[in-house]
Amino acid sequence: xxxxxxxxxxxxxxxxxxxxxxxxxxxxxxxxxxxxxxxxxxxxxxxxxxxxxxxxxxxxxxxxxxxxxxxxxxxxxxxxxxxxxxxxxxxxxxxxxxxxxxxxxxxxxxxxxxxxxxxxxxxxxxxxxxxxxxxxxxxxxxxxxxxxxxxxxxxxxxxxxxxxxxxxxxxxxxxxxxxxxxxxxxxxxxxxxxxxxxxxxxxxxxxxxxxxxxxxxxxxxxxxxxxxxxxxxxxxxxxxxxxxxxxxxxxxxxxxxxxxxxxxxxxxxxxxxxxxxxxxxxxxxxxxxxxxxxxxxxxxxxxxxxxxxxxxxxxxxxxxxxxxxxxxxxxxxxxxxxxxxxxxxxxxxxxxxxxx
Numbered sequence: 001x002x003x004x005x006x007x008x009x010x011x012x013x014x015x016x017x018x019x020x021x022x023x024x025x026x027x028x029x030x031x032x033x034x035x036x037x038x039x040x041x042x043x044x045x046x047x048x049x050x051x052x053x054x055x056x057x058x059x060x061x062x063x064x065x066x067x068x069x070x071x072x073x074x075x076x077x078x079x080x081x082x083x084x085x086x087x088x089x090x091x092x093x094x095x096x097x098x099x100x101x102x103x104x105x106x107x108x109x110x111x112x113x114x115x116x117x118x119x120x121x122x123x124x125x126x127x128x129x130x131x132x133x134x135x136x137x138x139x140x141x142x143x144x145x146x147x148x149x150x151x152x153x154x155x156x157x158x159x160x161x162x163x164x165x166x167x168x169x170x171x172x173x174x175x176x177x178x179x180x181x182x183x184x185x186x187x188x189x190x191x192x193x194x195x196x197x198x199x200x201x202x203x204x205x206x207x208x209x210x211x212x213x214x215x216x217x218x219x220x221x222x223x224x225x226x227x228x229x230x231x232x233x234x235x236x237x238x239x240x241x242x243x244x245x246x247x248x249x250x251x252x253x254x255x256x257x258x259x260x261x262x263x264x265x266x267x268x269x270x271x272x273x274x275x276x277x278x279x280x281x282x283x284x285x286x287x288x289x290x291x292x293x294x295x296x297x298x299x300x301x302x303x304x305x306x307x308x309x310x311x312x313x314x315x316x317x318x319x320x321x322x323x324x325x326x327x328x329x330x331x332x333x334x335x336x337x338x339x340x341x342x343x344x345x346x347x348x349x350x351x352x353x354x355x356x
Contacts, residue, residue, distance in 0.1 A: 002045075003025075003026070003027050003028075003268050003270075004045050004046060004047045004069075004267075004268055005028045005029075005030055005043060005045070005046050005047070006018070006022065006027065006028070006029045006030070006046075006047050006049060006264055006267055006268065007029075007030050007031075007032055007042065007046045007047065007048045007049070007064070007067075008029060008030065008031045008032065008049050008050065008051050009032060009034040009048065009049070009050040009051065009052065009055070009061070009064050010031060010032075010033070010034060010050060010051030010052040011031045011032065011033040012031075012051060012052070012306070013304075013306040013308075013315070014051035014243065014244050014260075015029070015031030015051045016031070016306065016307075017244070017249075017252070017260050017304070018031075018049075018051070018244070018260050018263065018264060019031065020260070021258055021260035021261040021263075021264055022261075022264050025261075025264070025270070027264055027268060029264065031051070032060070032064065033060070034050075034052070034055045034058075034060055034061040034064055035055055035056070035058050035060060035061055036058065036059065036060035036061075037058070037059050037060070038059070038060070039059055039060060039063050040060055040063065042063070042064075042067055044068070045069070046067065046069060047069045047071060047267050047268065048064050048065075048067050048069055048070040048071060049071055049072075049222060049243075049263070049267055050072070050076065050242070050243055051243055051244070052243075053076055053079060053080045053241075053242060053243070054076075054080040054126065054127065071221050071222065071267060072218065072220055072221060072222065072242055074218050074219065075215075075218040075220050075224070075242045076242055078218065079240050079241070079242050080126060081125050081126055082123055082124070082125045082126075082152050082239075083101050083125050083152050085239070085240060086099050086152060088214070088217075089214075089237055089240075092210075092213050092214060092217055094210045094213065094214065094237050095210075095234075095235070095236050095237060096236055096237045096238070097154040097155050097157050097229070097236055097238070098116055098154070098155040099116075099152055099153060099154045099155070100112045100113070100115060100116060100152065100153050101152050102122065102147045102148060102149070102150075102151045102152060102153055103148065103149050104148050104149070109143045109147060109148060110143050112153065113137055113143065113153055114139065116153060116154070116155040116156075117155050117156070118138060118139045118156075119136070119137065119138045119139070119155075119156035120136075120137045120153045120154060120155055120156055121134060121135070121136060121137070121153065121154050121156060122134065122135040122136075122137055122144075122147055122151050122152075122153045123151060123152055123153070123154065124150060124151055125150055125151055125152060126150075132188070134188060135147075136156075137153065157229050157231060157236060158231065159229035159230055159231050159236070160230050160231070160232075161182055161183075161184075161230050162182070162183045162184070162185065162227065162228065162229055162230070162238070163180045163181060163182050163183065163203070163207075163227075163228050163230060163235070164180070164181050164183055164193070164225055164226060164227045164228065164245065164247040164248075165177060165178070165180055165181075165204075165207040165208065165211050165225070165226045165228070166178045166181070166223060166224075166225045166244075166245055166247065166248035166251070166259050167208065167211050167212070167215070167223070167224060167225075167226075168222060168223045168224075168259075168262040168263065168265070168266050168272060169212075169215040169216070169220050169221060169222070169224070169266060170221060170265070170266040170269065170272045171221050171266075171269060173216060174272050175208075175212050175215065175272075176262065176272055176273065176274045176275065177204075177207075177208045177211070177212075178195065178248065178251060178255065178259070178275060179195055179196040179199055179204065179277070180195075180196075180199065180200075180203060180204055180207060181193045181194065181195045181196075181197075181247050181248070181250070182194050182195075182197045182354060183227070183247050184347070184350050186347075187313075189285070189287065189313065189315075190246050190247060190285055191284070191285055191287075191347045191350075192282060192283065192284050192285065192347050192350060192351050193246075193247045193249070193250055193282060193283045194250075194281075194282040194283075194351060194354055194355065195250050195251075195254060195277070195280075195281050195282070196277060196280070196281075197354055197355070200233070203230070203233075203234075203235055206235055207226065207228065207235055210226065210235075210237060211224065211226045214226070214240065220242070221266050221267060222242075222243070222263045222266045222267055223243065223244045223245070223248070223259050223262055223263040223266070224240065224241065224242050224243070225240070225241040225243075225244075225245030225247065225248060226239075226240055226241075227239045227240075227241070227247070243263075244259050244260055244263050245259070246283075246285070246315075246318075247283070249283045249304070249318050249320065250281040250282060250283040250320050250322075251275065251281075252302070252304070252320055253278065253281065253302050253320045253322045254277060254278055254279065254281025254320060254322045255275040255276065255277055255278060255281075256275050256276045256277075256278065257273070257275040258275075262275065278322055279322050279323055279324045279325070279329075280322070280323055280324070280325060280326045280328070280329040280355075281320065281321065281322040281329075282320070282321050282329065282333075282351055283318055283319070283320050284318060284319045284320075284321070284347060284348075284351070285315055285317075285318050286303075286305075286315070286316050286317040286318055286319065287312075287313055287314065287315060287316065288310055288311055288312040288313050288314050288316065289310065289316070289341060289344075290310060290316075291303055291305065291317060291319075292339055294339050295319065295336065295339055297335075298321070298332055298335045298336045298339070299323070299328075299331070299332050299335065300321050300322050300323045300328070300329070300332045301319055301320070301321045301332060301336065302319065302320045302321075302322075303317060303318075303319050304317055304318050304319070304320070305317040319336075321333065321336070326355055329355060330352060330355050330356070333348055333351055333352055333355070334352070336348060337349075
């Protein structure tokens with residue numbers, strides 16, 4: 001059977017890790033930066049996927065989107081605009097935080113914000129991630145003119161913690177899911193993820209039902225992630241990501257099939273089977289720092305380095321730790337803690353608190 005080449009729009013770490021996942025299956029994966037003036041060489045049987053959701057109009061980007069095998073155009077259109085994304089969730093009866101579009105043609109912005117209560121989060125409709133393009137608003141605060149027509153607002157949710165679900169769907173509509181993963185964000189940036197933690201079967205079933213409904217509605221092929229707030233034991237969907245996701249990186253060593261391999265299997269129409277856990281796993285993002293060779297002495301720790309220029313707050317790599325038992329995972333974290341830089345102990349301490 002001749003396998004297609006998977007072309008990934010984007011040339012960052014996700015494309016790099018998709019390449020690594022494709023190599024053992026002899027599946028060619030070619031990341032291509034979707035911004036450029038000179039057209040790239042594409043084959044008729046290429047399958048085009050993405051590692052980033054949106055890019056401006058340009059010759060290369062339009063060439064990729066215009067290919068006959070560009071996957072998930074409908075889902076990308078729905079998700080890249082937060083107003084369209086929230087409307088999709090509402091239409092499919094997927095619970096999400098109360099929200100409004102900030103558009104003065106509809107009503108005064110201050111009135112719209114006040115309808116959400118005393119506090120809200122204002123989010124740019126397009127772009128913005130890792131905490132960018134977001135503002136906190138409280139009753140009495142200034143309403144910025146720049147929000148008009150370009151933002152939505154969501155009610156501030158008093159959640160206890162955040163979780164995400166990563167799942168995959170193939171062209172036949174078959175779906176598989178990983179366990180819910182608990183996440184910790186700092187300044188809007190994901191710092192750590194722990195999988196299979198105090199798993200609630202009711203939450204897992206609800207999340208799988210919602211994500212499955214979304215993927216079916218969009219005839220989605222590949223991996224999609226869904227981030228949720230946990231409020232009084234119930235889930236509210238926060239955001240969708242139509243691609244492999246940072247909170248699923250633990251699956252590289254923590255599952256029999258990683259999210260990257262699952263994505264490629266779905267796109268190449270290879271068998272889609274349920275991944276099994278290899279033990280207790282977590283992922284720790286490396287931000288704006290180098291890593292130390294001593295980390296490789298920590299039992300069960302695997303470093304994934306992206307080869308990026310180091311800048312403050314930039315994701316330059318991640319470390320996965322996988323051990324057979326929770327007690328052993330705690331031991332590895334305690335082994336790692338003295339090796340991290342000052343200020344990063346709080347990430348390790350959060351992980352230890354969750355596992356304890």
